[in-house]
Amino acid sequence: xxxxxxxxxxxxxxxxxxxxxxxxxxxxxxxxxxxxxxxxxxxxxxxxxxxxxxxxxxxxxxxxxxxxxxxxxxxxxxxxxxxxxxxxxxxxxxxxxxxxxxxxxxxxxxxxxxxxxxxxxxxxxxxxxxxxxxxxxxxxxxxxxxxxxxxxxxxxxxxxxxxxxxxxxxxxxxxxxxxxxxxxxxxxxxxxxxxxxxxxxxxxxxxxxxxxxxxxxxxxxxxxxxxxxxxxxxxxxxxxxxxxxxxxxxxxxxxxxxxxxxxxxxxxxxxxxxxxxxxxxxxxxxxxxxxxxxxxxxxxxxxxxxxxxxxxxxxxxxxxxxxxxxxxxxxxxxxxxxxxxxxxxxxxxxxxxxxxxxxxxxxxxxxxxxxxxxxxxxxxxxxxxxxxxxxxxxxxxxxxxxxxxxxxxxxxxxxxxxxxxxxxxxxxxxxxxxxxxxxxxxxxxxxxxxxxxxxxxxxxxxxxxxxxxxxxxxxxxxxxxxxxxxxxxxxxxxxxxxxxxxxxxxxxxxxxxxxxxxxxxxx
Numbered sequence: 001x002x003x004x005x006x007x008x009x010x011x012x013x014x015x016x017x018x019x020x021x022x023x024x025x026x027x028x029x030x031x032x033x034x035x036x037x038x039x040x041x042x043x044x045x046x047x048x049x050x051x052x053x054x055x056x057x058x059x060x061x062x063x064x065x066x067x068x069x070x071x072x073x074x075x076x077x078x079x080x081x082x083x084x085x086x087x088x089x090x091x092x093x094x095x096x097x098x099x100x101x102x103x104x105x106x107x108x109x110x111x112x113x114x115x116x117x118x119x120x121x122x123x124x125x126x127x128x129x130x131x132x133x134x135x136x137x138x139x140x141x142x143x144x145x146x147x148x149x150x151x152x153x154x155x156x157x158x159x160x161x162x163x164x165x166x167x168x169x170x171x172x173x174x175x176x177x178x179x180x181x182x183x184x185x186x187x188x189x190x191x192x193x194x195x196x197x198x199x200x201x202x203x204x205x206x207x208x209x210x211x212x213x214x215x216x217x218x219x220x221x222x223x224x225x226x227x228x229x230x231x232x233x234x235x236x237x238x239x240x241x242x243x244x245x246x247x248x249x250x251x252x253x254x255x256x257x258x259x260x261x262x263x264x265x266x267x268x269x270x271x272x273x274x275x276x277x278x279x280x281x282x283x284x285x286x287x288x289x290x291x292x293x294x295x296x297x298x299x300x301x302x303x304x305x306x307x308x309x310x311x312x313x314x315x316x317x318x319x320x321x322x323x324x325x326x327x328x329x330x331x332x333x334x335x336x337x338x339x340x341x342x343x344x345x346x347x348x349x350x351x352x353x354x355x356x357x358x359x360x361x362x363x364x365x366x367x368x369x370x371x372x373x374x375x376x377x378x379x380x381x382x383x384x385x386x387x388x389x390x391x392x393x394x395x396x397x398x399x400x401x402x403x404x405x406x407x408x409x410x411x412x413x414x415x416x417x418x419x420x421x422x423x424x425x426x427x428x429x430x431x432x433x434x435x436x437x438x439x440x441x442x443x444x445x446x447x448x449x450x451x452x453x454x455x456x457x458x459x460x461x462x463x464x465x466x467x468x469x470x471x472x473x474x475x476x477x478x479x480x481x482x483x484x485x486x487x488x489x490x491x492x493x494x495x496x497x498x499x500x501x502x503x504x505x506x507x508x509x510x511x512x513x514x515x516x517x518x519x520x521x522x523x
Contacts (some may be wrong), residue, residue, distance in 0.1 A: 097522055103136065142212060145182060147171060153485045165447050173497020175230075181222050183492035189219050190226075192484040194467075195447075197456035220463060227466035230495045233468045235286065237507050238476065239301075242284045246307040247277035247433055249441030250298060251316065253449055256457035257464045260291060271452075271468060272297060273445040275479075277310070279376070279433040283479035285444045286505040287468040289461075295319045307433065308340040328424030331437035334361035336414035343410050353401055354411050357418075360394040368436050376432030383429055390421060391429075395422060447475060478521075480512040487512060488517040 087333065114123045154165040175183050192198040198206075200216040207214045242248070255271040257263075272288040290297045295316040302309070306323040317326050340354035350353055367386050371379045402415040418425070428434045448471050458464035472482040473491075491510050500506055 060197075074367055084127060096133060097225040099522060105401075107131075122170075142186070142199070142210065175492050175496045176225055177221060179222070183489050184468060185489035185498065186226050186492055187485050190223060190470050190488055191474065193223075193455070194451065194471050195478075195484050197454045204455075220459070223470065224462050224466045226492065227469045228462075230491060230500060231469050231473055233500045233507050234491070234510055235472055237511065238284050238472070239512075240304075242274060242276065242286060243281060243302065243305040245276050247279055247310070247431075247435075248302075248305065248307065249275050249277060249310045249435075249437065249438055249444070251312070251441040251445045252314075252490055253452075255289065255464065255467075257291075257459075257461060258457055259460050260464075261461070263291065266411065267456060269464065270297070271445075271464075272300060272301065273441065273448070275441060275444045277433065277435060278440065283476065284478055285475040286472045287448060287475075289464045289468040289512075308427070310435060310441065312438060313417060313424075318424075325430070326424050327419040327427040327434055327481055329438040330361055330425060330428075331362060331439050331442075333414070333418045333421070333425065334358060334365070336417055337361060340410035340414050353405070354414070356397070357411075357414060358490065360390065360397065363390050364394075364436060374432075376434070380432035383432070387429065391426060395419075444475060444479075447471070476512050477515075477519075480515070481521055482512055482515055482519045483521040487515055490515060490519050 018252045018293050019456045115121070116123055149171055150169045152169075156164065157165050175181060175186060189200075189203060193200065194202055200219050203219065204214065204216045206322045250273065252270050254268040256265075256267075257269050258265045260267070260269065263269075269289065269291045270293045272290060273285070274288065275285040276283050278493070293316065297434045298316060299320055302320065302324060308325045308327050309317065309320070310329060312329050312332050320326065337354050337357040341349055341352065341358055344352055345356060365388055367383070367390070371382045374382065385496070398415050398419050400421060402412070405412045405415060407413070407416055428436050451471075458467055473488065475483045477487040494510055495506065498506065500510075
């Protein structure tokens with residue numbers, strides 16, 4: 001006879017099954033969220049904007065109830081966007097720059113047609129009118145430059161029978177001694193690779209199509225040689241100037257180097273990016289190649305720096321010396337709440353906790369947009385008046401909500417990240433010159449990330465270091481309003497044949513901030 005099961009045992013078994021079912025549902029929800037997130041990353045838009053960004057969040061400080069969100073009017077506005085105003089005729093097309101050379105084509109009648117058909121008298125010019133303007137573009141043109149040197153002798157020496165005096169004309173120095181490359185050629189290759197993202201193998205094909213057999217190996221050697229001889233001293237001076245600033249941004253991304261000592265070709269190295277903030281008239285953007293992502297890398301690069309460092313939540317930055325004040329990035333917080341919102345079904349998004357968290361971040365960014373044109377003292381005061389109450393309520397909401405949200409869900413990750421980073425996130429309140437996010441740093445590392453998708457890797461450590469230095473030159477030039485090709489050409493012409501490493505005055509003169517007006521970009 002089967003053993004009878006008591007009521008108490010059934011109750012315990014029932015509770016255990018319920019707990020197991022709840023855990024299973026939680027795991028299933030998490031797995032579905034991961035599938036949704038992966039699908040969105042592969043096929044969905046990357047923008048954080050949504051129809052809910054204009055939603056108003058009604059909050060009262062430190063209320064226990066959740067904020068009430070009014071979405072109907074915002075969604076109605078999104079459903080019927082205002083019609084774009086048609087452009088006037090004068091606004092159609094692209095405005096041509098005024099500083100380009102102008103080629104004038106005169107449209108006249110042939111001489112034999114300049115006769116009046118009625119009276120047979122010659123026609124007189126009544127006037128001219130400008131009918132249209134066209135932009136004519138001529139592709140890059142290669143030219144062979146030959147240097148013929150003259151020699152001079154003294155006829156009197158020949159007559160008197162004394163030793164002949166022979167004088168030779170001076171020759172301009174070469175960028176690379178014994179090479180056929182001119183400064184303009186090197187500058188073009190660098191600009192194509194670092195600005196336009198054209199890897200050397202594509203440039204090799206383009207040269208060949210134009211009948212010029214320059215191999216990628218030759219171009220790589222040119223770039224490494226010029227980086228070491230001419231651009232590294234300028235890079236070192238920019239590094240010194242960077243560490244004198246008070247507000248910096250930092251970010252990093254992976255980079256593959258095939259022939260790196262002690263590492264397999266498939267392993268990943270790092271390209272770090274350091275740049276000035278928006279408080280300077282002469283921005284500096286520097287890339288630093290390193291074989292790993294260890295804490296020692298930023299510590300070594302910033303050993304002479306003391307000030308505020310805007311970064312993401314990577315723990316390596318939190319171990320820097322006390323004279324470097326790490327500031328957290330609210331854009332990263334908003335991205336995590338945006339990711340949590342996108343994982344929800346469309347009908348579940350209005351009024352969701354993910355939307356509330358994102359709206360708190362939006363409110364802080366709205367305040368920053370209002371004060372972006374104010375001086376830093378006024379920004380500091382307005383932040384204290386408007387942003388502090390929002391931050392205090394946001395933190396209270398995070399602690400309340402985080403107590404019952406599963407930590408492994410997208411929402412739980414967003415809340416956990418915000419709470420973990422909170423001491424660093426609030427530090428942008430310490431000075432009006434500190435920015436609320438690391439978007440400036442993200443924008444500066446993006447050009448390298450885009451170019452990396454084209455050239456994929458560096459063959460050697462020397463090539464990786466050259467990539468860091470040359471990208472630093474081009475990005476700093478762009479930030480200072482310079483045409484990278486013109487600036488690189490100016491540097492190579494000015495430094496060719498000299499010892500720039502031991503000429504501090506020349507290095508200072510070649511900094512982007514001191515470049516001549518001929519290097520300015522056409523706007």
